[in-house]
Amino acid sequence: MGKDCNSRIAVVDHRSATVVASCGEMPFVSFRYFSTLLDFCHPTTILAQLFAILARKFVKSPHFNDVVLLIPPPAPPFHAGKSPLPIIRVNHYPPCPSPDLALAVGRHNDGVALTILAQDDVGGLEVKRKNDGEWILVKPIPNAYIINIGDIIQVWSNDKYESVEHRAILNSETERFSIPFFFNPAHYTWVEPLEELINEQNPRKYKAYNCGKYFATRKRGNLKELYAENVQICHFKIDN
Ligand SMILES: O=C(O)CCC(=O)C(=O)O
Numbered sequence: 001m002g003k004d005c006n007s008r009i010a011v012v013d014h015r016s017a018t019v020v021a022s023c024g025e026m027p028f029v030s031f032r033y034f035s036t037l038l039d040f041c042h043p044t045t046i047l048a049q050l051f052a053i054l055a056r057k058f059v060k061s062p063h064f065n066d067v068v069l070l071i072p073p074p075a076p077p078f079h080a081g082k083s084p085l086p087i088i089r090v091n092h093y094p095p096c097p098s099p100d101l102a103l104a105v106g107r108h109n110d111g112v113a114l115t116i117l118a119q120d121d122v123g124g125l126e127v128k129r130k131n132d133g134e135w136i137l138v139k140p141i142p143n144a145y146i147i148n149i150g151d152i153i154q155v156w157s158n159d160k161y162e163s164v165e166h167r168a169i170l171n172s173e174t175e176r177f178s179i180p181f182f183f184n185p186a187h188y189t190w191v192e193p194l195e196e197l198i199n200e201q202n203p204r205k206y207k208a209y210n211c212g213k214y215f216a217t218r219k220r221g222n223l224k225e226l227y228a229e230n231v232q233i234c235h236f237k238i239d240n
């Protein structure tokens with residue numbers, strides 16, 4: 001079951017509407033999902049706006065404006081050169097005969113800067129409520145995207161903005177699709193709290209870490225185990 005979840009991956013160039021990179025077959029990606037992918041490939045619009053909102057609201061920092069400006073127009077193929085690396089994944093979760101014994105995606109925080117997630121109307125995404133640790137189902141809202149703050153924004157903002165722990169559950173009846181768009185800085189980037197947020201009252205809470213190395217380590221982890229621990233930004237936390 002788990003093997004199937006992430007085995008079909010595609011990156012689509014929105015200008016030519018063709019898949020420029022793919023892994024595995026994608027027989028079940030209907031036009032509906034395809035057009036959602038195409039919509040996602042406009043980071044200059046939706047992502048830039050989101051970052052601008054974050055920058056204005058939470059962090060008055062010139063770096064956040066830089067991030068907005070850094071987002072390149074999508075170019076085929078997306079790659080990890082000198083540009084930020086946006087990744088789109090198509091998650092397909094087939095029905096599972098024993099959904100209580102497995103997870104579609106195990107508990108984790110997205111290690112990226114920001115995730116924009118489209119899910120169909122089946123539902124399965126759960127977030128962990130901070131005050132009591134309860135897993136809460138995120139009910140699908142038609143035509144709405146879910147925006148997840150990732151670890152990188154948590155570190156940049158020195159914990160002003162926290163990434164949310166989440167997981168995806170399975171069900172015995174229906175298959176489910178979700179399509180996350182992960183926005184990453186380039187792999188050589190060192191991630192650390194923004195200098196202008198650090199002062200005596202608000203000391204730096206994280207050591208700098210290398211973005212690419214962080215992802216390489218996480219990729220080796222297993223998100224499918226029910227209670228497995230993953231690499232987390234807490235490993236870079238400074239005890240103040
Ligand atoms: O399928 C979902 O709703 C969540 C997927 C997810 O968290 C991920 O791909 O990082």
Ligand SMILES: [Fe+2]
Nearest residue numbers: 108109110166
């Ligand atoms: Fe996630």
